[in-house]
Amino acid sequence: MKALVWQGVNRVGIERVPDPEILQPTDAIVRVTSTAICGSDLHLLDGYVPSVTHGDILGHEFMGEVVEVGSEVRKIKKGDRVIVPFPISCGKCWYCQQGMTSLCDNSNPNPKLAETMWGHAPAGIYGYSHITGGYAGGQAQFVRTVFADANLYKVPGHLTDDQVLFLTDILPTGYMAAENCNIQPGDVVAVFGAGPVGQFAIRSAFLLGAERVIAIDRFPERLDLARRAGAETIDYEKEEVFGRLKELTGGRGPDSVMDAVGLEAHGTGLLGMADAVKQTTRVLESERPHALRAAIMACRKGGTVSVPGVYGGLGDKIPLGAFMNKGLTMKTGQTHVHRYLDLLLDHIVKGDIDPTQIITHRLSLDEAPHAYQIFKQKHEGCIKCVLDPWA
Ligand code: NAD
Ligand code: ZN
16 A cells, blocks of 8 residues: 655655554554644654654544454444544543543553653554554555544544544644633633644634634734634734733733644754753753743733643743743643544534634645645645545
8 A cells, every 4th residue: 555654854755565454353444535644743754753763654633434343343343434533542441431542551552662751651643653652654545543442433424524534633632722721701812823733722712612812823824714713813923922912911911821833843942852862951042932931921820821732852941930930720731532522523513613624735645745845834825734545
């Protein structure tokens, strides 16, 4: 089959690889019909994740048709149309039982690396290097999925792939980020980053009762899309973000602030994992406002900073003094996708949220290397690329 593989820093390509096979009786093989590129894939592309190796198949936002199931799979059948949550849940461990599926204890088959870096290993993730289990990803024609009964989620036939694909990751991610803000009626919420995650965070904040949402980015088409969802916007290259946020909130600052940016390739002042391991004391100067720092500084006293943005290594120059003295709360994490699926599917069916709005590019899998570049550079007005592995 054809698959998109990592070939080195800033290099991905299409290669012919063996078709996946059932390895465990709880596995299922999915023929991928749609697959997307995520901001998290850019961290792999940029080489921030040291355990990614040449030949690894990327992709954790994918859906398709089940073509084969293992002997112990009960709820899922050949022919089912499913979306596949990016974090892998065993469905049985303490964390999965609590609904914290991205912290599953059993789905990362080689937890040592993560334990060394982070103390404990979180869940396995498709297409996300060996630190999250080394699972082949879904930017491919077929993918082997594991613990099929606990993960594969059947979607109604009358909804298109475009409508349900983002249930795999970024729609629940934006929603959980907004939920983590503990939004109260009348709240003003600020969102750093108007990428796909930020877009769904904005829409979710309104769904959860925010009175106003302020989005911060520098790309006009992303700010436009945020305005279409009802947000006010700040272009951080043209305006002074702190001053403007204060002005817009009567001097107090937003009640909660989300960092929907995370690691950024262009000198964020945060160390990538590779750097962090080798050189934990190195200090990088930031040339641009760093989103997490800015979020902490901008949030009103007693407010909440919610961090869907992905980080891997060690952070420096995070203003802990501001964090402590302002009495802030911080909430973060890989998203517990499974727990939001019924709720968000319902919102899609009812038309409360239209996930297709963020799609700017539909390309074939063969065009994926180009898609990675335009998504990384935000060229051609790119906000989100969906790939068809069979086009
Ligand atoms: P993206 O790269 O498309 O969007 C990031 C946006 O942030 C861009 O529009 C960029 O212009 C903007 N930005 C950069 N620096 C900024 C700054 N200082 N202030 C304001 N805006 C700034 O990526 P995405 O797909 O939207 O993903 C965003 C983050 O969410 C990534 O770190 C990704 O890894 C993470 N993510 C987390 C989860 C999770 O489970 N927690 C899931 C999916 C994605
Ligand atoms: Zn993702």
